[in-house]
Amino acid sequence: xxxxxxxxxxxxxxxxxxxxxxxxxxxxxxWDNTPPGPMDFQADVGNVYVPRDAAIGSIFGxxxxxxxxxxxxxxxxxxxxxxxxxxxxxxxxTSPMVSGINACTDPTKIFQTNIDGVGVCITLxxxxxxTGSTTFYPVNGVPTVPFxxxxxxxxxxxxxxxxxxxxxxLVKTGPIAPGAHTLNRQLFDGFFTGLGLGLRYxxxxxxxxxxxxxGANPVSVxxxxxxxxxxxxxxxxxxxxxxxxxxxxxxxxxxDPTDTDQAxxxxxxxxxxxxxxxxDGSDGVFSLSNGSAAAGMGIQILHEDGxxxxxxxxxxxxxxxxNNKDKTLGFTARFYQTAERSEINGGNAEGALAxxxxxx
Numbered sequence: 001x002x003x004x005x006x007x008x009x010x011x012x013x014x015x016x017x018x019x020x021x022x023x024x025x026x027x028x029x030x031w032d033n034t035p036p037g038p039m040d041f042q043a044d045v046g047n048v049y050v051p052r053d054a055a056i057g058s059i060f061g062x063x064x065x066x067x068x069x070x071x072x073x074x075x076x077x078x079x080x081x082x083x084x085x086x087x088x089x090x091x092x093x094t095s096p097m098v099s100g101i102n103a104c105t106d107p108t109k110i111f112q113t114n115i116d117g118v119g120v121c122i123t124l125x126x127x128x129x130x131t132g133s134t135t136f137y138p139v140n141g142v143p144t145v146p147f148x149x150x151x152x153x154x155x156x157x158x159x160x161x162x163x164x165x166x167x168x169x170l171v172k173t174g175p176i177a178p179g180a181h182t183l184n185r186q187l188f189d190g191f192f193t194g195l196g197l198g199l200r201y202x203x204x205x206x207x208x209x210x211x212x213x214x215g216a217n218p219v220s221v222x223x224x225x226x227x228x229x230x231x232x233x234x235x236x237x238x239x240x241x242x243x244x245x246x247x248x249x250x251x252x253x254x255x256d257p258t259d260t261d262q263a264x265x266x267x268x269x270x271x272x273x274x275x276x277x278x279x280d281g282s283d284g285v286f287s288l289s290n291g292s293a294a295a296g297m298g299i300q301i302l303h304e305d306g307x308x309x310x311x312x313x314x315x316x317x318x319x320x321x322x323n324n325k326d327k328t329l330g331f332t333a334r335f336y337q338t339a340e341r342s343e344i345n346g347g348n349a350e351g352a353l354a355x356x357x358x359x360x
Contacts, residue, residue, distance in 0.1 A: 028194035029079035029087060032160065037075035038189075038197045041164050043067045045183065045205035049256035050118075051263040052211040053358040054172050057103045064123070064167040077161040077198050083154035087193040089128060089136045091145045094200075095187045103171045109144045110171055113185045117176035118207055121145075122187060125165035134159050145188045145201075161199075168203065179254075181207045210263035211359050212250035212327055220247045223350070224333050226299070234297060234337045234344045243306040243332035248355065250327040257323040263359045265327055266315040269301065273352035278338055281312030285336045286351055293347025296339035301353070304330030315358060 136149035274290035
């Protein structure tokens with residue numbers, strides 16, 4: 001009995017000695033080297049193109065672009081806890097937020113940048129997304145700034161921070177002026193237990209609106225000559241004359257040269273000066289304009305092939321625009337008989353259309 005008791009006491013002494021030998025844990029956050037921070041993170045999104053007519057609330061550029069952003073100074077944060085102390089991280093907005101825009105994971109967390117019409121959502125990744133043992137857990141589940149996060153268990157190894165994994169989502173929040181705009185905005189500060197202000201975060205880059213210029217005389221020939229025809233040529237409704245080619249040129253186009261999903265040019269044709277679509281406008285036929293003496297006919301507008309009608313009152317795609325290149329939209333036009341032969345009258349026959357360009 002004595003021998004067994006001694007062995008038990010000896011084993012207990014070994015266990016107690018091992019426990020007492022555990023290294024002390026700081027249970028706080030501190031600067032790991034000198035000079036101390038705060039750390040300065042400046043994320044760069046590069047050149048980002050946005051279609052001129054993108055809808056409010058639409059996301060442009062790469063969706064949730066993941067950036068690895070290094071601190072601009074040599075400061076580094078170290079946090080550790082044995083689980084008895086909860087450490088906190090608080091990401092606090094320093095830029096105004098935008099309301100009423102339905103975009104991003106949380107529509108209430110869209111920052112307004114220094115560019116009118118451009119907002120941004122920032123989501124932090126490891127070690128603020130609750131994955132792994134050396135991490136902070138977002139209180140509300142998603143580390144989209146602003147947010148609070150805490151440690152909830154003992155860290156197996158210290159938390160070290162000198163780089164941020166961050167997702168950037170750019171959002172159109174309103175009209176954006178044409179041309180290139182410099183993005184430069186401080187968005188939020190980060191606070192740590194034991195340190196107070198530990199990091200600052202800013203966003204940089206260039207936002208470029210994809211579009212083309214319309215010169216003073218964009219139509220190749222205006223008015224488009226449809227030729228002289230005898231009334232006897234118009235033999236039945238649906239008769240058409242030979243088509244005349246013309247084009248509309250868009251110049252100085254700006255588009256993302258690296259994106260395969262480039263902005264597309266759309267054109268919408270609507271009647272002007274008294275000209276109106278005939279029927280639903282799907283066959284591209286419109287009536288003669290005010291001041292025309294001729295009757296019983298209209299004008300039909302078609303694509304460059306001279307066969308396919310261009311629907312009126314609708315946005316029609318004419319393909320992508322290329323950066324630093326002109327874009328030519330090709331058309332043909334011809335007279336189109338709309339009445340019986342007995343109702344055809346001679347005289348001047350004119351029609352007018354207005355065009356509206358959009359880019360998506």
